[in-house]
Amino acid sequence: xxxxxxxxxxxxxxxxxxxxxxxxxxxxxxxxxxxxxxxxxxxxxxxxxxxxxxxxxxxxxxxxxxxxxxxxxxxxxxxxxxxxxxxxxxxxxxxxxxxxxxxxxxxxx
Amino acid sequence: xxxxxxxxxxxxxxxxxxxxxxxxxxxxxxxxxxxxxxxxxxxxxxxxxxxxxxxxxxxxxxxxxxxxxxxxxxxxxxxxxxxxxxxxxxxxxxxxxxxxxxxxxxxxxxxxxxx
Numbered sequence: 001x002x003x004x005x006x007x008x009x010x011x012x013x014x015x016x017x018x019x020x021x022x023x024x025x026x027x028x029x030x031x032x033x034x035x036x037x038x039x040x041x042x043x044x045x046x047x048x049x050x051x052x053x054x055x056x057x058x059x060x061x062x063x064x065x066x067x068x069x070x071x072x073x074x075x076x077x078x079x080x081x082x083x084x085x086x087x088x089x090x091x092x093x094x095x096x097x098x099x100x101x102x103x104x105x106x107x108x109x
Numbered sequence: 110x111x112x113x114x115x116x117x118x119x120x121x122x123x124x125x126x127x128x129x130x131x132x133x134x135x136x137x138x139x140x141x142x143x144x145x146x147x148x149x150x151x152x153x154x155x156x157x158x159x160x161x162x163x164x165x166x167x168x169x170x171x172x173x174x175x176x177x178x179x180x181x182x183x184x185x186x187x188x189x190x191x192x193x194x195x196x197x198x199x200x201x202x203x204x205x206x207x208x209x210x211x212x213x214x215x216x217x218x219x220x221x222x223x224x
Contacts, residue, residue, distance in 0.1 A: 008149075032210040043199055043215035044152070087151070091209040095140075095159065096167065101151035 003027055004090050006100035014108055017078050021103045023071045023088030033064055035073050036087040038102065044087055047073075078107045110135050115200050115216035122190040122223045130185040130219050132200030138214070139206035141183040142167070143175065145196040146218075152199065158183055159206040190223045197221070 006023045013019045025033075033050035048055065050062040050071050061074040071088055088100035116131045134141065142157035154167030158177040172194060174186040183202075187194060198219045203211035 002151075004151075034212075036213075041218075043217050044213075045215070046212045049212075089213075095157055095165070095208060096154055097142075097208055097213065099144075099152040101149065 002101075003098040004088055004100040006088050006103045008101055008103060010104040010106055012106045012108060013078050015078055015080060017107075018074065018076050019078055019105065020075075021073045021086055021088075021105075023073075023090075023100055023103075025069050025071070025088075025090045025098070027090070027092060027098075028066075028069060030069075030090045030092050032091040033062075033071050034089040034091075035060075035062060035071075036089055036099075038085045038087055040084075047086070075105075078105075080107050080109065083107045112136065113200055113202055113214050113216035115198075115219050117219060118217070119220045120222070122187075122221065124191060124223060126190050128187050128190065130187070130198055130200075130221075132183045132185065132216055133181050134183075134200075134202040134214070134216075135181065136202065136204070136214065137180060138202035138204050139180070140204075140208050140211070141177065141200065141202045142208070142213075143173070143183070143185045144199045144201065145169065145194075146199060147196050155185065155198075157208075187221075190221075192223045195221060195223045 035047040036044040037047045038044040085102040143155040144152040156175040158164045200216040201213040
């Protein structure tokens with residue numbers, strides 16, 4: 001079983017819609033959680049870290065549920081420029097970062 | 110700052126050939142790592158380094174060697190290329206030598222095709 005699981009999508013949503021992605025992780029000792037964004041044929045870039053209390057950055061809200069071992073990303077008022085693949089990343093106390101396979105989002109006019 | 114740079118951007122190899130993928134960062138980061146990204150597989154860690162002179166294996170190290178003689182550079186060597194090594198290779202770095210909790214900065218990637 002892969003350590004980080006994501007629904008690959010694709011999620012096709014119209015502009016202005018709200019969309020939510022979930023990610024589950026298997027290691028209960030995991031300590032750090034992130035969402036990265038990857039545009040087509042580009043490198044991943046940090047979108048936001050995920051904190052236990054939840055955090056928000058503009059139209060993006062990330063939540064962590066340690067008891068159920070899942071992380072969510074909510075995007076409000078979707079823009080065409082939000083079209084990308086969103087990678088869920090989990091790290092333990094060591095040196096390995098575990099990447100999910102990514103969820104593909106396509107925002108259409 | 111240039112950030113993390115990788116060369117070459119694209120490479121075609123024949124089976125059995127060897128080559129070195131270059132990675133450099135100018136942010137004085139301690140931790141550097143190499144990933145490969147394959148369709149449907151996500152990013153998988155090949156090797157990593159927590160500082161000059163220190164390297165270790167990741168999830169998929171077979172067929173690859175690394176060294177870290179300076180803080181800035183972390184080359185990845187393919188010893189004898191195989192078609193299974195066709196992939197996109199990303200180098201990443203972070204400030205602390207423990208990546209947990211740290212933002213990873215990725216290079217633009219090297220696209221490798223092994224025939």
